[in-house]
Amino acid sequence: MRPLLVPFFISHQGCPHRCVFCNQVRVAGAAGTLPTPAQLLHRIEEYHLGAPARQLEVAFYGGSFTAMPRRDQEGLLLPLQPLLRAGALQSVRLSTRPDAVDPDTARFLKRHGVATVELGVQSLHAEVLELSGRGHGADEVERSVAVLKEAGIEVGIQLMPGLPGDTPQRALASLRRALDLKPAFLRIYPTLVIEGTELARRYREGSYRPLDLPQAVTLCKEMLEAAGRAGIPVIRFGLQPTSELDSPGVVLAGPYHPAFGQLVESELCFDRMCDLLDGVPAGSRVSFGAPPGRVSDLVGQRRANLHRLAARYGVTASVSEEHDLAPDVISLTWDELRRHARLFEPHSRH
Ligand code: SF4
Numbered sequence: 001m002r003p004l005l006v007p008f009f010i011s012h013q014g015c016p017h018r019c020v021f022c023n024q025v026r027v028a029g030a031a032g033t034l035p036t037p038a039q040l041l042h043r044i045e046e047y048h049l050g051a052p053a054r055q056l057e058v059a060f061y062g063g064s065f066t067a068m069p070r071r072d073q074e075g076l077l078l079p080l081q082p083l084l085r086a087g088a089l090q091s092v093r094l095s096t097r098p099d100a101v102d103p104d105t106a107r108f109l110k111r112h113g114v115a116t117v118e119l120g121v122q123s124l125h126a127e128v129l130e131l132s133g134r135g136h137g138a139d140e141v142e143r144s145v146a147v148l149k150e151a152g153i154e155v156g157i158q159l160m161p162g163l164p165g166d167t168p169q170r171a172l173a174s175l176r177r178a179l180d181l182k183p184a185f186l187r188i189y190p191t192l193v194i195e196g197t198e199l200a201r202r203y204r205e206g207s208y209r210p211l212d213l214p215q216a217v218t219l220c221k222e223m224l225e226a227a228g229r230a231g232i233p234v235i236r237f238g239l240q241p242t243s244e245l246d247s248p249g250v251v252l253a254g255p256y257h258p259a260f261g262q263l264v265e266s267e268l269c270f271d272r273m274c275d276l277l278d279g280v281p282a283g284s285r286v287s288f289g290a291p292p293g294r295v296s297d298l299v300g301q302r303r304a305n306l307h308r309l310a311a312r313y314g315v316t317a318s319v320s321e322e323h324d325l326a327p328d329v330i331s332l333t334w335d336e337l338r339r340h341a342r343l344f345e346p347h348s349r350h
Contacts, residue, residue, distance in 0.1 A: 034219035091115035095219035192254035216255035228344030282314030289322035289331035
């Protein structure tokens with residue numbers, strides 16, 4: 001079982017940059033100071049009491065952890081050391097910028113129990129990085145991944161399709177470069193226009209337009225397919241809804257949806273269901289099999305996939321769970337016919 005995350009948002013701390021899309025206060029829902037040792041230990045204790053049987057992992061999100069002064073990093077990591085030594089805390093994960101990692105930093109993190117670093121890569125296209133005010137290029141990404149892996153730290157990569165200068169082709173090329181770096185996982189956050197950011201200013205003056213929801217779902221589906229073929233999990237699509245993000249006037253534009261990830265998974269399932277229906281005549285009743293936990297992805301939100309299959313193929317479809325299916329396989333049963341498709345392999349035939 002995966003450890004239970006004990007999250008701390010460290011906001012804009014330590015970051016000298018101002019990426020065009022970033023307003024960490026609004027995204028992370030927290031501003032200002034770093035947690036004190038007492039606050040750290042108190043929250044960990046709360047999580048332990050709430051789930052005494054679970055292993056715990058502290059996660060420092062937001063900001064750029066390793067861009068903070070070393071004494072601030074120590075201020076967060078040193079109080080955790082007795083818990084790590086005693087086994088009361090399994091590990092630590094944090095997020096940072098690719099250009100804020102060097103071999104000494106990576107060794108420091110490893111020594112202090114950091115098992116996973118998530119790099120805010122966003123894009124690996126030079127012009128997109130430039131137009132987004134990232135302040136580093138793609139080379140720094142490749143270097144930082146190598147340095148972290150060398151120190152024995154697991155690396156996750158965050159990507160943001162839809163940044164200024166980005167296109168679906170560039171986003172997919174960035175993804176391919178990211179996959180070549182063999183991260184342990186990806187997070188994909190289609191760009192949103194958040195109030196108070198440079199992007200909001202550009203959006204208002206008409207020089208930037210984000211992806212809309214259908215465009216983002218289609219692009220992310222292709223990214224999911226490519227990542228799946230490479231065997232690299234996408235552990236999150238789209239920003240986690242928060243009360244701050246949901247407040248009126250915070251997200252000005254862009255593909256914000258509280259269940260964005262499910263839209264993407266459902267879209268991928270829809271493609272494979274279409275593949276499986278090849279040659280099945282209109283008027284047929286068909287049954288799709290879903291691996292455990294995937295029925296709702298096949299059905300779609302408000303049964304959207306079943307309605308679309310009826311409109312496109314004239315079939316009446318139902319979905320049921322099949323426990324013996326592998327997690328990435330779906331099935332079709334129609335009369336005597338039984339077919340299977342792998343979710344990440346387009347147009348595969350039975
Ligand atoms: S590096 Fe991260 S925290 Fe800093 S401005 Fe960019 S996105 Fe925000």
